[in-house]
Amino acid sequence: MAKIERARVLVTCPGRNFVTLVIETSDGVRGVGDATLNGRELAVAAYLNDHVLPCLIGRDAQRIEDIWQFLYRGAYWRRGPVTMTAIAAVDTALWDIKGKVAALPLYQLLGGASRESVMVYGHANGNSAEETVERALDYKQQGYKAIRLQSGVPGLASTYGVSKDRYFYEPADADLPTENVWSTEKYMRVVPELFAAARDALGWDVHLLHDVHHRLTPIEAARLGNDLEPYRLFWLEDAVVADNPESFRLIRQHTTTPLAVGEIFNSIWDAKLLIQEQLIDYIRATVVHAGGITHLRRIASFADMFNVRTGCHGATDLSPVTMAAALHFDLSVPNFGVQEYMRHTEETDAVFPHAYSFENGAMHPGEAPGLGVDIDEKLAAKHPYRRAYLPVNRLEDGTMFNW
Numbered sequence: 001m002a003k004i005e006r007a008r009v010l011v012t013c014p015g016r017n018f019v020t021l022v023i024e025t026s027d028g029v030r031g032v033g034d035a036t037l038n039g040r041e042l043a044v045a046a047y048l049n050d051h052v053l054p055c056l057i058g059r060d061a062q063r064i065e066d067i068w069q070f071l072y073r074g075a076y077w078r079r080g081p082v083t084m085t086a087i088a089a090v091d092t093a094l095w096d097i098k099g100k101v102a103a104l105p106l107y108q109l110l111g112g113a114s115r116e117s118v119m120v121y122g123h124a125n126g127n128s129a130e131e132t133v134e135r136a137l138d139y140k141q142q143g144y145k146a147i148r149l150q151s152g153v154p155g156l157a158s159t160y161g162v163s164k165d166r167y168f169y170e171p172a173d174a175d176l177p178t179e180n181v182w183s184t185e186k187y188m189r190v191v192p193e194l195f196a197a198a199r200d201a202l203g204w205d206v207h208l209l210h211d212v213h214h215r216l217t218p219i220e221a222a223r224l225g226n227d228l229e230p231y232r233l234f235w236l237e238d239a240v241v242a243d244n245p246e247s248f249r250l251i252r253q254h255t256t257t258p259l260a261v262g263e264i265f266n267s268i269w270d271a272k273l274l275i276q277e278q279l280i281d282y283i284r285a286t287v288v289h290a291g292g293i294t295h296l297r298r299i300a301s302f303a304d305m306f307n308v309r310t311g312c313h314g315a316t317d318l319s320p321v322t323m324a325a326a327l328h329f330d331l332s333v334p335n336f337g338v339q340e341y342m343r344h345t346e347e348t349d350a351v352f353p354h355a356y357s358f359e360n361g362a363m364h365p366g367e368a369p370g371l372g373v374d375i376d377e378k379l380a381a382k383h384p385y386r387r388a389y390l391p392v393n394r395l396e397d398g399t400m401f402n403w
């Protein structure tokens, strides 16, 4: 039996913060797991160091399900982003080890490929609708089959999803939270115009997506979904805050625009009502924040029974370790929808050498045993942690709002 002999948590900041768990077995096999929770990184590092790692040493590294249950049930205090991200890191590292021991890429252990490659969506954004559409044309030329469109809103100094750099978007931008200003009225006027211009320029043979980022009330979301129906979106994401899943009943009564939600979900219980009442079309839970490969597979199997497809979160705060794990999952899962792909910077990619690749709008996890990704520990040590917060939002009159 290969025992878990050593485990350590590495916090590194190659342009942005990442928390990585490395597990080593008595047979000398090493696995990696992502434990990054944007803006709350050190809470997960402490949870792992202080409460999880002492319980892991000496356990059979092959018993992934049993270890998952031990960490989930055994904490007594179940769920929550910190706990579930820590469990995800352990789970991912153990699947990596299992793949390496079997000398197979992880997707083979998950049942093999269900498709040739994984369709991904890129992020086109700009300060105006014209600039966003121009960038979307660039993505289409690069071969993307699905593109998310976010544009600036006249009268608002900054808007979610609009980056300073053409390709890299990093919302965790300051040592203390940046305060942004939000106006639903101004936003609601711009989005239908953006998608009308996009269909004119891009045509109909490309999927278009949009992220509201939790900012509307159910009735406003219903109206936006309605306004966008002529442009046949692939999905409208996080139209409302999903704390109260019943909100989606109201949206659903009014629009046929497909709905996606779940990037901040950490358990099947967050998604249960939305899935079983078929209130959503895509579940965006992903490996790192939803309890690892083991729990994400459970969510996807449940979703499959209700015609809900997957659309894993893949922003840059999810490290290349999560990207690799998500791609193995995506390639194998029967009810795959799409994978978000926000490329990492060269600095990040250098710290996390990986086997996955992009070609013609799709990605493949590669054929390396396990996840096919590692962390260069020496290089990682050259990039010490830097505190960085996500922004907050206020309405124009100063009222605190959702970011």
Ligand code: KDG
Pocket: 038, 171, 211, 213, 263, 313, 314, 315, 316, 317, 340, 390
């Ligand atoms: O850390 C927060 C980001 O991951 C989130 O704002 C990105 O909404 C997001 C998306 O759809 O990628």
Ligand code: MG
Pocket: 211, 213, 237, 238, 263
């Ligand atoms: Mg989102």
